[in-house]
Amino acid sequence: MPWEEDIDFSEDKYNEKCGIFGCWNVEKAAHTTYYGLVGLQHRGQEGAGMVTSHFKDKTQANEFRLHRGHGLVTDVFTSEDVQNLDGYHAIGHTRYSTAGGKTQIEGFQPFCVKYRMGNLALAHNGNLSNAGELRNFFENQGVLMQSTVDSELFLHLISHSKRSSQLDQIFDAMTQTEGAFSCIILTDTCLVAVRDPNGFRPLCIGKLAKRGPGGTDGYCLASETCALDLCKAEYVRDIEPGEMIVIDMNTVKTGTFSSLRLPAKFGTSQCIFEYVYFARPDSRIFGEFVTKVRRELGRQLAREHPVPEVPAGDPLPVVIPIPESAAHATLGFHEESVRMGRPCTMDLGFFRNPYVGRSFISPSQELRDLKVLCKFNPIEHVLKGKIVVVVDDSIVRGTTARQLVGLIYAAGAKEVHLRISSPPVTDPCFYGMDFPSKEELFANQYAGNVEAMAKWLRVTSLGYLA
Secondary structure, X not given: OHHHOOOOOOOOOOOEOEEEEEEEOOOOHHHHHHHHXXXXXXXXXXXXXXXXXXXXXXXXXXXXXXXXXXXXXXXXXXXXXXXXXXXXXXXXXXXXXXXXXXXXHHHOOOEXXXXXXXXXXXXXXXXXXXXXXXXXXXXXXXXXXXXXOOOXXXXXXXXXXXXXXXXXXXXXXXXXXXXXXXXXXXXXXXXXXXXXXXXXXXXXXXXXXXXXXXXXXXXXXXXXXXXXXXXXOEEEEEOOOOEEEXXXXXXXXXXXXXXXXXXXXXXXXXXXXXXXXXOXXXXXXXXXXXXXXXXXXXXXXXXXXXXXXXXXXXXXXXXXXXXXXXHHHHHHHHHHHHHOOOOOEEOOOEEEOOOOOOOOOOOOHHHOOHHHHOXXXXXXXXXXXXXXXXXEXXXXXXXXXXXXXXXXXXXXXXXXXXXXXOOOOOOOOOOOEOOOOHHXXXXXXXXOOHHHHHHHHOOOEEEEOO
């Protein structure tokens, strides 16, 4: 049976690169940034960091303070750490590595440097497709690299720019990069936010009314609006694709932002997997609420691949989600199924252990089924004797799906029908997602043959969103 096979379960999902947050003119900026990063924890769990800007009366100059480390936000920052990060301005970062070493602290963000134009700190979400070309250029120029992370290249592009002002240098650097980048940059005089012209990754602006010194207004930036909610900030708007905005003391006085536009070679290409998997369901990104989009994906999935009909008097099919990202698509799937006259119930078929991380001790050979049981445990009374319709957001390698199907059968299900609220994944991504190779992707292993895929998964039927 599928659940008895020695299959690597822990990496059978996508992983996104990071979450970024920044604030300007905010009392206890480090505290606000800390909670902003907690709100973005789902975007990266390998490490976190923060930089604050503090004006020192003794030296009459700004001092940038940096703290970063391995683990979750709550592990990286103690109360004392946050207290020591004083100042009215800050940026922060939660990390999942896709380009660069996963353990070297030198590659953890934000990056913080001081050069001829003053202090500079940078946090980046995304992946540069021309990173290799840029790295070779700088190495041939004798530039010393501190890490293997592509985000560091922004600093070298800024510091080597021939432009006369710091803002022009930042703009110049952004025009030389290709790929996905949402960046927050802290300088001595302002907070800068940039999205690449394609708009691959989200970034939004929030207002912290009367949260600055003397009751002035503060402002913040975040990858997702859920971070604004946690900080009790008012959502202002998304930063548009190709837009570079500047928040400074003039913004505090007038409530307006300076805005520049990067040259665009192509149209907008916002990442669909922000809606499918990455973003928190309580966020609003790319102008839409994530839960609203996921529910509509579930509704359309129900239209294309309905719940199976059962004879009168038989138990109704039960629709269950794979926790957690498929929950809202499942709500839409069930609602539409009932509306279409396909009666079914909806329930939770798995308990997901929230205390198991991405990696854990591998079980012994005779207990290898614990690889999935450590994280998911089927709820037998929900599944036993039922026709079970399982809704998931996507399939990567298929290994986890196959093991979960096995667990459902082991709990006594009569049939298992698998419904996927996104189309088959056939190509890797080079813009900030940790994807397997093209050959490893499940849909490619069977050349898109859904019947063959269903047979390998041991499901009664398989349906992808078209």
